Amino acid sequence: MKKLSDNDMWIRKVGAEMIPPSLKDNTADADRLQKVVRKTLQTEDVVVAYSLLKKLPRLLREYAYRVEALVFMGRSEWRLIDVMPFQHATGIYGIAIDLGSSTIVLRLLDLETREQKDEISFHNPQIKIGADILSRIHYAGLGRDRLEELQGLVTDRVNQEIHALSEKHGIGAGAIAGIAVAGNTTMTHLFLGLDPYGICREPYIPVINTPDLIRSSEVGLDVNPEAPVLVFPNVGSYFGGDLIAGILASGMSREDEISFLIDVGTNAEVVIGNKDWLMACAGAAGPALEGGVAGMGMMAGPGVIDQVAIDPDTLEFRIRTIDDLPPVGICGSGLIDLVAQLFLAGMIDLMAKFVPEKCGDRLVEIDGIRNLVVVPAEASGTGRALTLSQPDIDALVRSKAAMYTILTTIANTVNMSLDEIERYYVAGTFGTYIDPRSAITIGMIPDRPLEVYVPLGNTSLEGATRALLSMRERDEIRRIRDRITYIELNVNQEFMNLFSAAKFLPHTDRSLFPSVRANS
């Protein structure tokens, strides 16, 4: 494969062939190595890590003064942290981490070829303390030991997975030379063992916005003890490093044209801007889009409904599940599909209420609440009918209305209309699975040609990967951080008016959604 120029890599192996010491040149071991590395890197700013000094004399003699020096660019100088046999086949590796509150993903990267070697994801083990962030913050507040317990849960599991990856790929722990971590503000704090108390209490103050590089040994990671850990900065309690990573991954902060970046989760996080400016805001989009909230909702997994089509004539449901198993629930993207299809089929009206004459037998009442039978008990994987209640739909509508209102408001703030924005990057694994056609149908996102919507997948992981593989990208993080303006959504009367207008399907102002033709 093509050997990429390594000029942009900030974690590197540098070949260092020294003239062995003699009476004529009795420069000390560390200074001798430093001298050669300085010459190769063409800078005086090379410092040798103290911990390396303890083993350096032995290693230099063992390798006959021909070594590969492991260096990384610190704040303003190259740090020489280890030595390896000269031109040894073993490479150096990095781990990009998406530190989600539900799911953590590790990606193993070859820092020489920039290849992705492997990827692994697992549930955040802190879930056993609390499924949501707030309960973890509360737990951490019960004492230093609880905070350390939460930190340990993540680092222990991450270490386990790193060991497994290392074993699988035959990598020594010392060869893992860099880590980049992107997570929301709370997850970042818990990862670093920092008190998250202030994050969820007025006036919502994190301990730190912009951490420096930290040594892996200081955060308890079992890789090269001097390996740098790059932690993505946050802009505030509600705008975390995951979003900065998203901006980095989208590339929008380098483009001339103005784009939106949309991340839909518990919060609707939206960024607008280009290479000159960036504006961000986050607002509670409501939990309807997260699995586990709608009665039949759950996180994506085997048997979960991820796509729904309703024949407008026969009103027959065609349901797709993950792994084609009997359905057990529905995930966020499936829910959007379902509601869009119900609307197109006329089974719910523009106020998102069930239309009994269209729903027919599928409409049942459970505890006095109207429910639609999506999957009858006999076809379900759980043995019980999967049903969607009117309140489930109402919650989704509030979420979609919040998203659309936020987009409108932020565009208004910069005196643009939604139609003028040429690209909508959609962040998150969730974004990848949403059918934009369905999201438009329910009026969650503007009625634009589908090609303006660019799903980016796991942008936290992608951003962390880029930061690990490129000094330019790493520098861009600070540029993003410094240029971004975070606006608190001012939930005033105007916002509420916009919000109310957006609570219809697709919108009270049908002219905004010319492509949506409901069967009503």
Place this chain on the structure above:
Amino acid sequence: MKKLSDNDMWIRKVGAEMIPPSLKDNTADADRLQKVVRKTLQTEDVVVAYSLLKKLPRLLREYAYRVEALVFMGRSEWRLIDVMPFQHATGIYGIAIDLGSSTIVLRLLDLETREQKDEISFHNPQIKIGADILSRIHYAGLGRDRLEELQGLVTDRVNQEIHALSEKHGIGAGAIAGIAVAGNTTMTHLFLGLDPYGICREPYIPVINTPDLIRSSEVGLDVNPEAPVLVFPNVGSYFGGDLIAGILASGMSREDEISFLIDVGTNAEVVIGNKDWLMACAGAAGPALEGGVAGMGMMAGPGVIDQVAIDPDTLEFRIRTIDDLPPVGICGSGLIDLVAQLFLAGMIDLMAKFVPEKCGDRLVEIDGIRNLVVVPAEASGTGRALTLSQPDIDALVRSKAAMYTILTTIANTVNMSLDEIERYYVAGTFGTYIDPRSAITIGMIPDRPLEVYVPLGNTSLEGATRALLSMRERDEIRRIRDRITYIELNVNQEFMNLFSAAKFLPHTDRSLFPSVRANS
């Protein structure tokens, strides 16, 4: 007392009054503090130590966002390592350490007033492993645990003494915010836990010449865990940080005129130069000048002879001892006095041999070797006569000849005569006690007006003190290190000829010592 400008201090308390967080300004705690400190220090380059982050939220709230920030200048940025109550009376302190192989001296410094608060000295506890450096190097080579044992002996004792000093002066451990250490190359290695193996074996390679600042916690010192430890660099195995500290303390590297710096110990270490250049060399001066080698020799202490006068007419000995106690031995400066006086009294000749007719009854033979009774048994503090043997004198003569020859050789190297050098700085406690008149009499140092000899006392300690109290002085260390040329004394025929000529009292060429008039 006069408040010195603190512009030159690189370890400082910086007052930081912050506007407490509000919904309008929800900058994170660390970033908020950093911002104020950046403004005060007028630089963007301020980073917050990771370990401080863990306690920062609590402390900022406890102190109501008005604190004193403890900062020090790292390699290229200010490091913010701790916070204290605003305008609190408790100061910040530093410890300068003279890390001698025999004696360790700690000096407690007030880093705000630059006052010296206290000083304490004690025998290097490594002596119990080996009195001389070589035996310690050998011991360290027996295994990592032995090396750590040697390191621990020093750090444990230093910690003990720091605790005692702190208690005495009511100083919290966190308030000791900087340490500077000057020692020879081996002592520096043992202090840092670095393998000294290469130092004493051809081609004499230290592990490191120029260490960076190290965190106190990394070397096991019980002070502020983030406090910087400045370790003086060495130029090679035989030219250590103690000498660099000596050059710094002398000020010679800033002067226009060319000076000598002389340190007499086991090695005669000599530096010549000025603000433009520096040349250094070290040669074994022989151990005759160190206590414990001459039969009656010992380190300075109670009852030790430090001054001798012999009446040229009556040949009566007038002996001064430390604390006026009955004599128990003689220290290096006393020995030089004694031999000079013996020569002036005609009791030894210009070849430094006893003159029996002058010595009279004082001359005795012990095991076939001529000895001079300096103190008869009845006057001695040991109950036995204190005697000086012919071999003792011969050893001293070799040492003084080596010193004189080194001075001549190094002056020749730069095409100067000894008379052209306007100042001879004499380093070391030992140098303080030598009577330059006596040293001239035996031909150890050139026959120059006494005012050219400037005793500097403990220059390791003084250099360490200066480096701790001033950024300019700290920077000067690197300038000294970079400009110094270390020359290996080429012990060729010419050197040997000069050496032979210098083995007479004061010299074969009497014209070199016009002021010396022996009673012969």
